[in-house]
Amino acid sequence: MSTRARILEVAADLVARSPDGDISTRAVCEAAQVGAPALYRHFGDKEGLLSAVVDHGFDQYLATKRRRGPGADPVQDLRDGWDSHVDFALRNPNLYRLMNSPAMRTPPASALESHRILTADLERAAAQGKLRLAPELAAQIVMSANVGVALMLVSRPSTFTDMSTSTRVRDAVHAAIFTPDVATAGPATDEARVPPTAARLNALLRQSPHSPLSAAETGLLREWLDRLSNAPTSFSA
Secondary structure, three states: OOOOHHHHHHHHHHHHHOOOOOOOHHHHHHHHHOHHHHHHHHOOHHHHHHHHHHHHHOOOOOOHHHHOOOOHHHHHHHHHHHHHHHHHHHHHHHHHHHOOOOOOOOOOOOHHHHHHHHHHHHHHHHHOEEEEOOOHHHHHHOOOOOOOOOOOOOOEEEEOOHHHHHHHHHHHHHHHHHHHHHHOOOOOOOHHHHHHHHHHHHHHHHHHHOOOHHHHHHHHHHHHHHHHHHHHHHOOO
């Protein structure tokens, strides 16, 4: 095992066993039997080490998503993605709190990849006419709610004792971003169809390798479609 891998493995173990999720570089060096210069040479500083620990742990979770690939139904993929995200947080509470700590000035690469996977699933939903918002905005809404629920479950377990909370919040968020025929049993009105139609056209436009429009015209059209996709409640069901 390389020196870098040994330091990373030791640091991950110390984070998992720490009462508050925090570790010292001195403890890592002692456990890995290396000097401080070796740690700083491989990771730069403590934040660099912790960021690497997060990426190392979360990469195992993302590996499952990479192997799975997109399913036929992006909505089901998004439901499963929410649930697996919360499950990962519950199984790795210290690592998850660390990943979402304000002290992490640079977002770990794993968190950015997770957001890209989420956005890609939402873009597929938009292309199928199932999304009532632009994928980028929908991704921000879903990720904010998903992380918020997961953090509450791991940080306030004595208060958030009902595990159905996650499912209830997930379904409420999905009802807000998906078209009525996907999120509920009710039919969509003509007015309610405008945002998802705009979102779908925008998604298809992004996927098309060729366009008769100029770059400026395409940019303007996408701006208009974004506005319609993200229209307020006057366009909602």
